[in-house]
């Protein structure tokens with residue numbers, strides 16, 4: 001694919017081919033599918049549909065590349081290539097942000113402020129981090145010394161979701177390459193554009209042919225399952241739905257692949273009466289509705305301590321009504337379009353089920369007036385539901401939150417933990433002791449206190465329970481993307 005920005009600043013979307021062994025190729029079968037812009041429902045490009053044949057080619061190229069020039073590069077040379085990828089992402093920031101918004105329906109203001117800069121930073125961060133990656137050594141008195149050597153795992157399959165396409169792909173690809181592996185990427189079928197441009201960027205940055213491969217296609221009975229079943233793939237790093245993770249685990253078990261999983265969430269946002277209410281509301285607007293609520297870390301279960309419950313609701317509803325829903329390319333827009341018609345229907349079905357289970361919609365719950373084309377939904381606040389309702393138990397992954405009052409710290413901890421998910425949580429309080437106490441008892445991989453989605457890439461990122469397996473970030477990423485061999489030398 002060649003993506004171009006034409007004179008008026010608009011991106012012409014181009015057809016997406018696979019990128020295998022350094023070349024853009026169509027599918028052997030000739031099969032393609034349409035790429036739809038969710039904000040307009042227009043076809044913006046044609047995507048080649050890969051399957052087993054393309055995955056076989058890509059895996060073979062990645063396997064050969066493991067022992068090619070990539071392996072012979074010094075650490076300094078590899079760092080330079082990774083940094084160059086980050087630089088090129090920044091050079092093409094405007095174009096990539098436009099493509100990301102065309103593909104996902106998210107506001108351009110968000111893709112240009114978050115998705116693309118963070119994608120570049122993922123490469124810059126892991127390039128710099130690589131220099132400090134070491135191993136262990138232990139002396140056994142005067143008998144022996146042990147030390148370990150770090151090696152790449154091999155060919156890694158990267159399977160990605162559609163919500164933060166380039167951000168999440170680069171979060172995996174940067175440490176995967178830093179550790180010396182080669183990659184076969186299966187982007188989400190709904191968002192193929194920026195992964196295709198990234199392939200171009202990798203080539204331009206000096207990544208040898210075969211090290212990075214991209215195969216487009218669907219999940220089941222398609223490129224996704226072919227990748228997870230492939231006996232020559234050593235590890236899979238997957239971000240997506242918990243249910244998909246279960247299917248992939250069964251497929252990967254056949255050749256006992258190493259797995260890293262970042263899965264779904266149903267995250268609690270707990271607001272104690274002593275919190276700074278205005279700050280809590282400002283951030284809760286983001287943790288509820290940023291990226292149309294299509295962020296795995298969104299706090300979709302809001303628990304508010306009873307003394308401030310009514311005041312919180314009044315202000316939160318008023319601020320939510322001020323959010324502008326509409327054209328992703330309008331600078332005034334806060335909330336864009338949901339990813340697809342199917343997802344829109346799914347989110348609406350959760351709103352309907354909440355109503356049937358006694359929930360009241362305080363705002364939203366419908367398509368905004370005048371927006372008849374595109375998958376737009378007003379940010380939605382629901383009250384009057386309880387722990388047994390579907391809307392409280394299942395991940396909606398849309399601009400829909402429930403708000404529930406609580407009376408006791410113990411009670412809210414129990415409610416927060418009453419889920420099979422365990423990805424993230426936010427706690428709002430000015431009581432230092434309570435902050436530590438509650439944060440340590442929430443069953444989640446990430447707990448924010450008085451903030452949300454504040455990221456330091458050195459920290460462990462991942463989920464507990466059915467929200468994930470393993471952690472990535474800083475050294476945790478290198479632990480996943482490398483194999484250690486202990487060498488014991490008798491003295």
Ligand code: NAD
Pocket residue numbers: 159160161162163164168186187188189217218219220221223224225228239240241242244245247248261262263264265295296395397423463467468
């Ligand atoms: P999804 O599971 O439907 O799809 C993710 C990817 O898996 C896609 O590329 C898809 O084609 C592929 N896939 C689907 N079935 C497959 C199969 N049988 N074999 C191999 N590949 C298969 O998820 P989605 O709808 O794209 O993304 C939304 C989900 O992702 C939400 O649940 C969200 O919480 C989760 N998510 C989690 C994180 C995290 O960091 N924990 C980040 C982003 C998204």
Ligand code: 6OD
Pocket residue numbers: 163164168171262294295296297455461
């Ligand atoms: O910030 C990250 O590194 C990360 N993996 C974010 C995930 C967001 C989920 O939608």
